Amino acid sequence: MTETDSILSRKKILFIINPISGTRGKENILHLINTNVDLDIFEPEILFTRKKGDAIQIIKEKREEGFKYFVAVGGDGTVNEVGSAVVDTDCVMGIIPLGSGNGLARHLKIPIDVEKSIRIINQLKVDKIDYGLVNGQPFFCTCGVGFDAHIGYRFAKQEGRGFFNYVKVALQDFINYKPKKxxxxxxxxxKFKVKAFLITCANASQYGNNAYIAPNADMKDGLLDLAIMSPINILQAPAVGAMLFTKTIDKSTVLRTGKASKVVIKRKREDVVHYDGEPTIMGQKIKIKIVKQGLNIIVP
Incomplete structure (x- = not known):
């Protein structure tokens, strides 16, 4: 193969960077990408997003230019945007996790270290995984209603990012939060009725930060893991929190679990829903379903 043939056979890959995700600076990311991407395999390009929704538009335009590989460089929100734009196509997503939660990357055992995650991309091992839809919006880790959605909404309005700021908001609001019907x-x-602290539909095992709401979730089984948490009091909260981080929450007496391909949730009024950590307001009726093996993704 001549040098010209080698250049022509390289795969076009786009790195989409969210400059404000997570708590880590992005000053060095361009250098790390440029010095670690295998140029015998890839022809890389790097673009920065400026606002929510940019990644979807960027990918639409770049697909028309022949790009097939798209790497989300950021947190779960960036991963969600990139994934939402490539599901149900022959395109492939990669992840360089730079967020504060990194739920999908952690589930798939993609290293948080940037250089190591780029080496995973260079190996180009592609797998097919499931994804979920909540009222038509794709998600890849979890979606749900209740306390975690409420805290996500509150946290999004805070200036500070990161795990400890999230915990701070959760502790502040726990006392006054009233479980919903x-x-x-x-x-x-x-149909059946429940009064719940939270209801989560999980495709992946965790929310992020190694908080495992569905320790046995399998992203290739064509099913969602359903977790319904009963109302808990302040005395129960520390034990429940500890079980989230030790992968034992499914053993808790306050959690009902099951598997489903479709879940419909109804509530009295519109309220917050979270998907992959992103909070949004949705109506009284929430339709959630799994799409089997609809995302091509680079894995270790």
Whole structure:
């Protein structure tokens, strides 16, 4: 193969950087990408997002230019945007995790270290995984309602980022948070009522930061892991929190678990829903379903 043939055979890969994700600076990221990407395999390009939604538009334009590989350089929000733009296509997503939670990267065992995560991309091992839809919005880790959605909404309005600021907001709001009543319908079965602290539908095992709400979740089984947490008091909270971080929450008496391909949640009024840590307001009826093996992703 001549040098010209080698250049022509390289794969176009776009690194999409969210400059404000997480708590780590991005000053060195351009250098790390340029010095670690295998130029025998890839023809790289780097672009920065400026606002939410940019990644989706960028990918749409770059696909028309022949790009097939798109790397989310940022946190779970950036991963969600990039993933949402490439699902159900022949495009492939990679991740360089720079967020504060990094839920999908942690589940897939993609290293948090930038150089190591780029080496994973160079190996170009592609797998197919499931993704979820909540009222038509793709998610890859978790979505749900209740206390975690409420805290996500509050946290998004804070100036400080990072895990410890998140915990601070959660502790401040725990005392005054009132569990809500919901109606659920699972896989077309009979409706039933619950009063819950939170309801999570998980494709991946964790929210992020190694907080495992669904320790046994499998991203290739075509099913969501459903976790319904009963109302808890301040005395129960420390033990429940500890179980999240020791992968034992599924053993807790306050958690009901199950698996489903479709879940419908109804509530009295519109309120917050979170998907991959992103809070948004949705209506009374929330339709959640799994899409089997709809995302091509680079894995270790």
């Amino acid at each position: 919901y109606k659920l319908k699972i896989d077309g079965g009979e």
